[in-house]
Amino acid sequence: MIRNLAVVSLAAVCACASAQTAPRPGSAASADTQALDILKTSLAIPTVQGQGNVPKLAAYITGVLQDAGYAAGDIRFTPMGETGYLTARYPGADSSKKPIAIIGHMDVVAARREDWERDPFTPVIEKGYLFGRGSSDNKGDVSMVVATLAKLKRSGWKPARDVILGLSGDEETEQYTAAKMAEELKNAELVLNDDAGGGRLDEAGKPTGYGIQVAEKTYADFSLTVTDPGGHSSLPTKTNAIYRLTTALQKLSAYAFPVMRSEVVVAMFKAVGPIQGGPIGEAMVRYARDPHDTAAVQLLSDEPSTVGQLRTTCVATQISGGHAPNALPQRASANVNCRIFPGVPVDDVRRQLVKIINDPTVIIARTDSGGAAAGASPLRADVMAAITKGARERYPGIVVIPNMSAGATDSIFFRALGVPAYGVSATFGKDSDDFAHGLNERFPLANLGPGTKQWETVIRELAK
Numbered sequence: 001m002i003r004n005l006a007v008v009s010l011a012a013v014c015a016c017a018s019a020q021t022a023p024r025p026g027s028a029a030s031a032d033t034q035a036l037d038i039l040k041t042s043l044a045i046p047t048v049q050g051q052g053n054v055p056k057l058a059a060y061i062t063g064v065l066q067d068a069g070y071a072a073g074d075i076r077f078t079p080m081g082e083t084g085y086l087t088a089r090y091p092g093a094d095s096s097k098k099p100i101a102i103i104g105h106m107d108v109v110a111a112r113r114e115d116w117e118r119d120p121f122t123p124v125i126e127k128g129y130l131f132g133r134g135s136s137d138n139k140g141d142v143s144m145v146v147a148t149l150a151k152l153k154r155s156g157w158k159p160a161r162d163v164i165l166g167l168s169g170d171e172e173t174e175q176y177t178a179a180k181m182a183e184e185l186k187n188a189e190l191v192l193n194d195d196a197g198g199g200r201l202d203e204a205g206k207p208t209g210y211g212i213q214v215a216e217k218t219y220a221d222f223s224l225t226v227t228d229p230g231g232h233s234s235l236p237t238k239t240n241a242i243y244r245l246t247t248a249l250q251k252l253s254a255y256a257f258p259v260m261r262s263e264v265v266v267a268m269f270k271a272v273g274p275i276q277g278g279p280i281g282e283a284m285v286r287y288a289r290d291p292h293d294t295a296a297v298q299l300l301s302d303e304p305s306t307v308g309q310l311r312t313t314c315v316a317t318q319i320s321g322g323h324a325p326n327a328l329p330q331r332a333s334a335n336v337n338c339r340i341f342p343g344v345p346v347d348d349v350r351r352q353l354v355k356i357i358n359d360p361t362v363i364i365a366r367t368d369s370g371g372a373a374a375g376a377s378p379l380r381a382d383v384m385a386a387i388t389k390g391a392r393e394r395y396p397g398i399v400v401i402p403n404m405s406a407g408a409t410d411s412i413f414f415r416a417l418g419v420p421a422y423g424v425s426a427t428f429g430k431d432s433d434d435f436a437h438g439l440n441e442r443f444p445l446a447n448l449g450p451g452t453k454q455w456e457t458v459i460r461e462l463a464k
Contacts, residue, residue, distance in 0.1 A: 031452035035147035036130075038064060039443065042139040043123040043132035047107045047169070054083040054169040057106045059168070061086060061146055068150035074093045078180070080162070082168035083107065085177040092150060092161040092463065098189035099162035101419075102149075103410055104142040105171035105178070108134030109437050113309050117440055123224060128248065128445050129433075135443035137436035141194035141425050142167065144448065148455040159463035164188065171195065171410050179280060179372070182413035190383060192458065193411045196423020199391065200400070201430045208275050209399045210391040212384075212424025215264050215376035215415075217308065219339040219408040221367045222353060223333055224248055230323075230330035239361075241332040242321045248357040249334060250318050255356045256301065257312040261291050264376050264404045265309045271401040280306065309407030312349060314338040335367070339406055342375050374415035386461035387424050390454040394428075424453035424458060 002274050045057045058077045065075055065088050070110040074089040086106070092099070107344040111120035118124045120133035130140075149165060166185055168178040185191075196213035226248075228241040266288045272282030273289075280303055287310075288295040307313060313356035314336050321332030340349050346366065379402055388400045427447050435441040 029149040031147045032448040035143045038128040039143035040123045046121045058086040067151040071125040085181045088165040088166040092159040099163035099192045100166045101188040103166045107169045129442040131442045138195040140443040144451045148452045178410035186417045191414045191421035193423045196409045197423035199428035207395040211403045214402045216405040218373040220334045220338045225333045225363045230328040233326045241329040245332040248362045268403045312341045372416040377420035390457040394450045426454040
């Protein structure tokens, strides 16, 4: 239901990228003001897979950076089909030093107008939020990063080493552009990913911690396929393809992969548990102290937000079967999505699925869904110090917590190539603000000023 609130529609001022004019070099516009302009324009460009709009957003960002003083030769868009990726080099004083890379993504998941309270691709400000598909994932932080780099360039700041911005174009789907971009930037000293990590606020707006993503699980999709000769529905058989597939999925539903211990997760639970409190917080502390505490493991396994921190998970996400309402099915299939614990080979998971289902007539195969496997990034003292400084300038004394993401980001491709990657979003939000991938996605505008300052601190500290 649409609430009776004062609404400001921005459609008239950001209908398309060509209608926007970024501040010219030397402009007095602050980084947060420019970040808002960039975000509004970005949201009005529907960078959904299949619409071919990623190059349009890349062209707009290119213009913003050139207006700030970037040389045209230092910015390149690499097309890959209907999408592609953007790289922009900020030259440093010593080109022999390995560069710092800052990454994010330009694409967004799909959104249907009939499902949303507002047009998902018409930016709207309400009560301190900017609504629109991709506002929090990931155009909010991308806008803050671009505005910060533009401000630094206009100010004449010279980093000691190159700083390279890399924006992929299919993070929400196959991630082919991220894999290609990682190959191009594999000489980087380290990667800062604005699409992971970030700060949490309680519902009263008080900060509860800042997370740095240093590891993530491996993404893998598997197809389960059953075939059968079929026949007339009036002559049922014992080999019905839909029933056999259903039995296989029931076996998978009843199975829990073994608990695995990660020092990153232990450190996170130790820090987060006392802050969260309640039964789940207590279970975190108990598990960190004793991984064999079965009661704590059970509580954490029953909680969707923590089960992925303990083990590999595989869940059915799509199903199809049959060809006619009056015929026995000749084929039934399902997609099973797995988020695999770091260090576990994907093939080991496929073999385990075969054992769980224990039916040779169910064909299990990995589908081509992108992704890579990699271990955790090291907790480098210089990186931790810079990120902590940026977060604590914003919220003095805030607890900074390394964590492992159960989801998938572009960082995995860099880690797989041996480049340490750290998720360091400058967005702080409440649990009630988290609508990424969902309806009525929104970005808290209070992040823009402190967020661009946080990014500036981190960039200056690490590009020395």
